[in-house]
Amino acid sequence: MSETRPYLHLWGKANKDEFGKLTWHPLVYHMLDVAAVAWIWLEADKQLRRIFTDLFGWNEYSLQTFGLATALHDIGKASLGFQNKIPEIAKEANIQYSGAFNKHFDHGAFGGEWILNRMETEYPNKEGILFNETFQNLWKSSCWHHGSLILNYENYSKDSYNEPKFNPNQGLEISQNRIHYFRSEIIKYVLDAITDYKAEIKTIEKISASDLRFFAGFVSVCDWVGSDSSHFTYCNISLDPKVYFHNAKEKAKEALSEFDLISKIQKPFMRFQELFPEIKTPRPLQKTIESINFTGKPYLLIIEAPTGEGKTESALFAHSKGYNKGFFFGLPTQGSANQISNRVNRFLIHNLKVNQKAILAHGTAWLNREVKEDGKYGSSKNNIENTAESELSEWFFSKKRTLLAPYGVGTIDQAMLAALNVKHGFVKLFGLSGKTLIIDEVHAYDSFMLPIIERLLEWCASLRANVILLSATLPSSMKERLLCAYSTKKLIFQRDKYPLISYIEKDSENLLEHSNIQTRKEEIISIQFATHEKGNISEIANKILESIQNEGNVLWICNTIQKAQQVYSYLKDYKTQTSDTFYLKLFHSRFKFKDRKSIEQEIESLFGPENSNEKRSRPKRGILIATQVAEQSLDIDFDYLVTDIAPIDLLLQRLGRIHRHNRINRASRFSEPSVLILIPASLEEFKSFSSMYYEFTIAKTLAALSETPKIRLPQMYRNFVEEVYSTKIPKKESFKLGEIDLSIQVKDWNNLYDKLEKSQEELDTKGSKGRIPSVKTNIEDILQDTLLSEEDNAYFVAKTRDGDSTLQLIPVHSNENKYLLDDTLQLTEKIPEKLSLQLQKFLAENTISVSSPRSFVRNILKSPTFLANGSTLTKWQNKLNKIGPLKGKYFILLDQDRTISHSFGKNEYHIQYDTEFGLRIQTHQVN
Structure with missing residues (x-):
């Protein structure tokens, strides 16, 4: 031998x-x-x-x-x-x-x-x-x-x-x-x-x-x-x-x-109708994109236009006018990513004809994967030196592949992590190189996320990645920073034109701007205002019930899940007492994944756009109670809107959910678009109406709305946004909004602004802390930026994804000493050595994303293990902690009535889940 x-x-x-x-x-x-x-x-x-x-x-x-x-x-x-x-x-x-x-x-x-x-x-x-x-x-x-x-x-x-x-x-x-x-x-x-x-x-x-x-x-x-x-x-x-x-x-x-990693060069489409033959008459916005000369150099394209003007198709067309490796479409929420992924997949197959779907990437996107469960990509129990193999497995079964795949759709945190000092961040950077990064609703990102996006744009320019930013309401202060991040220059741009398309190539000082773009339609929306005491919405609810006595569909958007559940409970009781049959639904983010998906599909099937192939079974009378999840990407149309006060840009987004589609069966009472805005009657009541938003921004929104009885769109988009998001403090101290007189003294204005400025500076600093160095960093200094700790890493991931800490809970209820999940699966003492993909998906589909109440989330994250409260469930929890897609999800044990109470300090939380209300969390003070 x-x-x-x-x-x-x-x-x-x-x-x-x-x-x-x-x-x-x-x-x-x-x-x-x-x-x-x-x-x-x-x-x-x-x-x-x-x-x-x-x-x-x-x-x-x-x-x-x-x-x-x-x-x-x-x-x-x-x-x-x-x-x-x-x-x-x-x-x-x-x-x-x-x-x-x-x-x-x-x-x-x-x-x-x-x-x-x-x-x-x-x-x-x-x-x-x-x-x-x-x-x-x-x-x-x-x-x-x-x-x-x-x-x-x-x-x-x-x-x-x-x-x-x-x-x-x-x-x-x-x-x-x-x-x-x-x-x-x-x-x-x-x-x-x-x-x-x-x-x-x-x-x-x-x-x-x-x-x-x-x-x-x-x-x-x-x-x-x-x-x-x-x-x-x-x-x-x-x-x-x-x-x-x-x-x-x-x-x-x-x-x-x-593994589909070699880029396939697609032929460029120079004419919009070449790419979208089904759109017989391109909108002016889309024709303007057609007129831009894309030279092949990396570019930043900013499209500012109202909802419904075809920004998504314009972005996909801009991408398709050049040679590149693909695109990643980033959105603010999982819901909006799910919605847009369907449109993107239709585009890839029917328009771009690439015969492949986009990878969907966010916390629950892996549930939609099509990788076979054949053991090839699974981690092997016999593997000895398994680092690269397990990373390969994670790559295909998690979010690592997203930016490597030719086409991806997901929450923007997937791209933002490329600009953070997190493990494998440079893999994400590599994945973005040579692609087009499309960021939708770019105005939705706060002071924490903005410096991360700035660094991301700087790196995109250096790695030949195009960037397309879409917004209906982009403040000029934010636009200035984004332009500078990509071009590395302070550019002069038009601040009063709207709609507006801005285009600049890497290493160029020539910013091209296209304005005078006609919009699809001009709207005049009537505004009414009302107020109510905290917890008492009966008068408002009765008024809405009266308005749809004969016909009409109303969307009611609440700023908190608790309020949405309260409104829904009142209307449900009314239906029971009166035997009324109008359609009633509750929709928010605190449902199990599978239940939320089912509700989304139901809402879109009832209130989505009409088409020649399918007639909508739209209710004659109906009310949808929702939270901010109804603001973005859901293509739904209602006759009338009731909404809590919100920052002007979000308010304008909400207005895009009424009279959105041209329909011949619109209720006659609602022939013209109209909105009822629920507002605080005094400065002291701001927190009960809009505690999640800056009070200064809400106050300026109210001041801007007090100047006009009607909203004219798109003419007023730019003025509204610039007025609200400028640092200028209004001189007026009293405002009349319908029958409500609101007073804000000069000293109060100054206090509100000081709080805003301090908070934004803190967030900006925090967001900057975790960034990778600038492209211009010397090699000698590249290792000076420490990788974020596991705790910091989790914090940044949560913040970039949702804007706040988020908890993932899997409710399990006990019944006769059995632990049951969704009534169909019993968690037994014998835990499989390897959880099947089917079981992993089942667990994930029964997960609830919880970001409020904030005190509840903070306390749970400090000591999540108590939730299991039993040896069997504790063992299952330990198993989950070792499985990539399920890591970070926590069992919460409910009794047979699907309820439980837990105390932290002076707060007691009563928790309950059902498919109608979602997860209810009621907070009580204990002595």
């Missing part, structure tokens, strides 16, 4: 087969597998190569340079610390080292430490690409491939383990010298496989800190793909370096094709 080649002694991947027998893949082959993915991807993907060319330059040796830097990403595994994770393999290679047994060892960090501090000693010949400073920076960044920038390469072990150094005074009988020998042979094998010794490799002339982040993201994905054992099967046969690398490249072609 021939002796094993030196380069085959070290393992890179290992597993146990179904019989428990250890199998493993040599480190050098795994390194070449990953290099093959990089090589083929760059060779086959013209869009990706264009980005590499822009960032690094390109010459005849570039594939060798990037392939080599990618291959060497795992050089840290050629160490005693890593190899002794499997003692039997280490023993066979005669590199056993007891000091490394059961020690924490970060092979990525050690790889960087070896390059910095050890390579020069071990390699006396300082010539060649390995000692080129620019190449070494690229090589070190490849060592970040498990998600984190490494601040201190010497901290490769938390257990004070020190990797022994090569001793030139001794031979191969000592472990550290033998591992040095194997490492040298592996590097030589990799060089022989990838490089051409007939000529000196010309490496990259210069490299920036931003280039390194991009490359780290690229290598991470190559590592995930190269770790897929279904394509890169384990092999222990000695092969010629170039033969193995050739074979690996053939496997890489298959893997990249299956």
Whole structure:
């Protein structure tokens, strides 16, 4: 039996087969597998190569340079610390080292430490690409491939383990010298496989800190793909370096094709009706996009226009006018992302004709995935060195893939995380490169999120990503910051025109603006005002009931779930007492995922747009009670609106839900659009009406509304938004809103503004804290920004997604000592070792997202384990904590009546769930 080649002694991947027998893949082959993915991807993907060319330059040796830097990403595994994770393999290679047994060892960090501090000693010949400073920076960044920038390469072990150094005074009988020998042979094998010794490799002339982040993201994905054992099967046969690398490249072609990572170049559409033949008459907004000359350079496009003017189609058309890798469509909420994903998928299949759907990405989007549950992507219980494999699994089953897929739709937090110091943030940056990032409702993001979006836009420009921002009501102060973030210049722009399209290319100082755009229709909306005491809505409710006595459908939007539930309860009692049959529904965010989805579908089926193929069974009389979930993206139309006061931009969004569609069956009483706005009668009552909004903004909204009995749209959009969101303090101290006289003294105005300014400054500072450095950061400073801690990471993720901390609860009720979920599943003592995909989906579909009351959420997040309150449920909770898609979801145990009470300090919370009201949380003070 021939002796094993030196380069085959070290393992890179290992597993146990179904019989428990250890199998493993040599480190050098795994390194070449990953290099093959990089090589083929760059060779086959013209869009990706264009980005590499822009960032690094390109010459005849570039594939060798990037392939080599990618291959060497795992050089840290050629160490005693890593190899002794499997003692039997280490023993066979005669590199056993007891000091490394059961020690924490970060092979990525050690790889960087070896390059910095050890390579020069071990390699006396300082010539060649390995000692080129620019190449070494690229090589070190490849060592970040498990998600984190490494601040201190010497901290490769938390257990004070020190990797022994090569001793030139001794031979191969000592472990550290033998591992040095194997490492040298592996590097030589990799060089022989990838490089051409007939000529000196010309490496990259210069490299920036931003280039390194991009490359780290690229290598991470190559590592995930190269770790897929279904394509890169384990092999222990000695092969010629170039033969193995050739074979690996053939496997890489298959893997990249299956994972759909190679960009498919779509032909540009120059005319709107080419792309949307079903739209017989494009709207003026869409024709204006058609007139813009997209030169192929990265650009920022801002479309400001009223609801219903075709902004979504305009953005998709703008994207389709150029060559790029795809797009990600980011929205403020999960509900709006779900809604827009249906439209985007129809566009991809019927208009763009790419025959693939967009990946949907947000907290519950994985429920819609179409990946087979065949064990291929599941984490293996037998896997020994499973970091990359488990990351591959997570990538396909979670949100990591979203920005890598050609087309994605999701909550904007998925893109914003690319600009934060979070694990694998640079993978998201890489995923955005060369794509179009579309951000809808951009005005909806607060002072916390704005600095993160600014940093994101700066990086998008550097990575050849186009950005399209959509808004009906974008304040000029916010627009100024967004323009500056992408262009890096302070630009002068029109502040009074509306609708308005603004376009600027990267590195240009020429901002192109298109105004004088006609809108679909002009509306005059009558305003009425009313007020009520806290908790007493009977008078308002009776007035609404009277208005639909014969016909009509009303949308009533409340600012809090508690108030919406109270209004619904009153109207439900009325129906019961009078045997009335009008349609009544409650809709808010505190339903189980499956129940909320069902309600959304029901509402859209009843109140959505009419079309020739399907007649709506619209109720003759009906009331939908909703919260802010009805503001955005739901394409629904009502006759009349009742709404709590809200900031002017959100108020205008709500107005877009009445008289939205042209209908011949509109109730005659509601032939003209009209709204009833519920407002506080005094400054002291602001909190009971709109505690979630800044009081200064609400006060200025009321001041603006007091100036006119009717709202004329779109003429008044711009003036309303600019007036409300300017820092100017009104001089008037009294306002008349219908029959209500509201008084706000000068000192009160000043106090409200001071509170607003202080809060926004704090949020801006917090948002800035977690950002990655500017594109312009020096390489020497790139590691100065610490990765967010797990606690900070969770905080930023929650804030970027929902604007506040959010709790995910799974209600379980007890009945005769049984734990039941949704009456159909019993959680028993025997917990499956691996939860099936069906069971994971079932658990997730029964999850409720809870962000209020805030005191309840804060207390639960501090001590969530009490919710399980039982050994069986506690075991199930521990199981959930280990499963990626279910991590962060908590069981809450209810009694057989689906209720429970919990006390925190002076507050007692009474909790109840049913499919009609959703989750009810009532707070009581206890002595």
